Amino acid sequence: xxxxxxxxxxxHALRGHKHWQPAWRSPLPKKSYDVVVIGGGGHGLATAYYLxxxxxxxxxxxxxxxxxxGGNSGRNxxxxxxxxxxxxxxxxxxHSLKLYxxxxxxxxxxxxxxxxxxxxxxxxxxxxxMLARWTNAIQLNGIDSEILTPQQIKEMEPLIDxxxxxxxxxxxxxxxxxxxxxxxxxxxxxRAADALGxxxxxxxxxTGFNISHGTVTGVQTSLGDISGEKVHITVxxxxxxxxxxxxxxxxxxSMALQAMVSEPIKPVLNLVTVSGxxxxxxxxxxxxxxxxxxxxxxYNSYAQRGSYDNVESxxxxxxxxxxxxxRLKLMRQWAGIVDISPDTSPIMGRTPVQNLYINCGWGTGxxxxxxxxxxxxxxxxxxxxxxxxxxxxxxxxxxSGALVDESAAAGVAH
Ligand SMILES: Cc1cc2nc3c(=O)[nH]c(=O)nc-3n(C[C@H](O)[C@H](O)[C@H](O)COP(=O)(O)OP(=O)(O)OC[C@H]3O[C@@H](n4cnc5c(N)ncnc54)[C@H](O)[C@@H]3O)c2cc1C
Numbered sequence: 275x276x277x278x279x280x281x282x283x284x285x286h287a288l289r290g291h292k293h294w295q296p297a298w299r300s301p302l303p304k305k306s307y308d309v310v311v312i313g314g315g316g317h318g319l320a321t322a323y324y325l326x327x328x329x330x331x332x333x334x335x336x337x338x339x340x341x342x343x344g345g346n347s348g349r350n351x352x353x354x355x356x357x358x359x360x361x362x363x364x365x366x367x368x369h370s371l372k373l374y375x376x377x378x379x380x381x382x383x384x385x386x387x388x389x390x391x392x393x394x395x396x397x398x399x400x401x402x403x404m405l406a407r408w409t410n411a412i413q414l415n416g417i418d419s420e421i422l423t424p425q426q427i428k429e430m431e432p433l434i435d436x437x438x439x440x441x442x443x444x445x446x447x448x449x450x451x452x453x454x455x456x457x458x459x460x461x462x463x464x465r466a467a468d469a470l471g472x473x474x475x476x477x478x479x480x481t482g483f484n485i486s487h488g489t490v491t492g493v494q495t496s497l498g499d500i501s502g503e504k505v506h507i508t509v510x511x512x513x514x515x516x517x518x519x520x521x522x523x524x525x526x527x528s529m530a531l532q533a534m535v536s537e538p539i540k541p542v543l544n545l546v547t548v549s550g551x552x553x554x555x556x557x558x559x560x561x562x563x564x565x566x567x568x569x570x571x572x573y574n575s576y577a578q579r580g581s582y583d584n585v586e587s588x589x590x591x592x593x594x595x596x597x598x599x600x601r602l603k604l605m606r607q608w609a610g611i612v613d614i615s616p617d618t619s620p621i622m623g624r625t626p627v628q629n630l631y632i633n634c635g636w637g638t639g640x641x642x643x644x645x646x647x648x649x650x651x652x653x654x655x656x657x658x659x660x661x662x663x664x665x666x667x668x669x670x671x672x673x674s675g676a677l678v679d680e681s682a683a684a685g686v687a688h
Contacts, residue, residue, distance in 0.1 A: 275469035298468035310502030314338025320648020343460030355451030370646030392451030511611025538562030580609035
């Protein structure tokens with residue numbers, strides 16, 4: 275793998291940037307692999323990377339029906355934090371946040387991880403009580419979190435109108451939370467996995483499974499059959515479609531989640547700010563765009579578009595808190611299809627089919643999970659038992675009732 279460094283950039287710049295090594299190969303699929311990963315999003319690529327890096331399993335294919343990172347992993351708003359309510363979620367997401375902190379070094383690519391702080395706002399005494407309860411739980415989980423007064427919030431983020439129609443009653447912040455560059459995360463894992471021998475095969479759609487006596491033996495694809503000793507489904511909003519092909523059902527609904535960006539302006543926002551009550555969240559990208567998002571569209575869909583009324587309500591909520599942006603132009607809007615489970619926690623681990631594994635149900639919040647999910651799923655696949663950190667998130671919880679119900683705890687879950 276060609277090392278990325280300042281002298282390397284200089285060297286290539288002087289040669290007109292014509293001799294960079296491709297970041298990954300484009301191989302034709304082999305007849306068989308030890309592990310076939312379906313889905314070239316962040317989760318699939320990270321799983322392939324950790325299989326090779328930590329377990330020496332390099333005979334791995336990642337099959338992607340489009341281009342890598344073309345799904346939700348390249349469509350999200352990049353918010354990363356570990357301030358979850360329940361200890362199970364906190365342990366998992368804190369592991370992920372720590373992996374984000376060293377990711378640029380580990381993958382030798384600048385993922386532009388900016389720990390600028392994630393601020394959650396309260397707009398009433400009741401809201402504030404809920405945030406205080408949430409903050410206490412986060413602190414009991416050993417994770418940083420601080421309550422802020424409206425004046426402290428105004429000092430940290432001067433453009434928020436704290437006396438708006440729904441006045442800001444306070445909030446809490448996780449200072450280690452922030453944003454990174456999602457393309458760099460996807461490309462970083464792809465490049466590092468490829469360098470370890472993983473085959474990344476784009477434009478290859480999985481259309482079915484070969485299953486013999488309850489054990490998966492491979493997949494049917496648009497490029498022909500590919501055998502796999504173990505197969506891993508990591509296709510976000512399309513997991514139910516793949517599960518149906520394999521003969522089982524999942525407690526998931528698929529919905530469009532939208533995001534949008536304004537025209538670029540000079541740096542004016544310092545934090546990632548979330549308002550669950552007014553219902554929007556905002557940050558400013560390093561390119562200067564104001565990045566906005568809110569909740570998922572309220573109907574099931576596989577159309578990666580989203581509805582107009584969601585754009586309107588998100589912008590209205592944003593302008594309530596930041597009236598100064600009223601003349602800013604919206605530049606782009608898009609959507610991704612997210613898969614939401616009944617307790618809004620992920621589903622990770624084994625399936626009713628032997629040697630077939632799933633990683634899904636990330637809903638609106640799986641970008642922050644990419645490294646930990648890759649790490650723990652690789653371990654789970656190699657050892658055919660759930661890694662300790664993801665045991666609470668197995669499919670069996672919907673039989674036992676041991677749910678990890680983050681839906682009420684997290685509000686806007688990004
Ligand atoms: C608008 C938006 C904003 C978001 N904001 C945040 C945020 O701020 N923070 C956060 O933590 N999370 C956020 N998320 C959620 C996060 O993006 C996802 O949870 C995460 O990216 C899921 O990654 P993945 O690898 O599982 O899925 P994806 O990145 O969607 O990858 C799955 C891949 O599977 C491929 N695939 C599907 N079917 C097949 C098939 N049959 N054969 C082969 N390949 C197939 C798809 O083409 C796709 O590339 C957001 C999501 C959206 C849509």
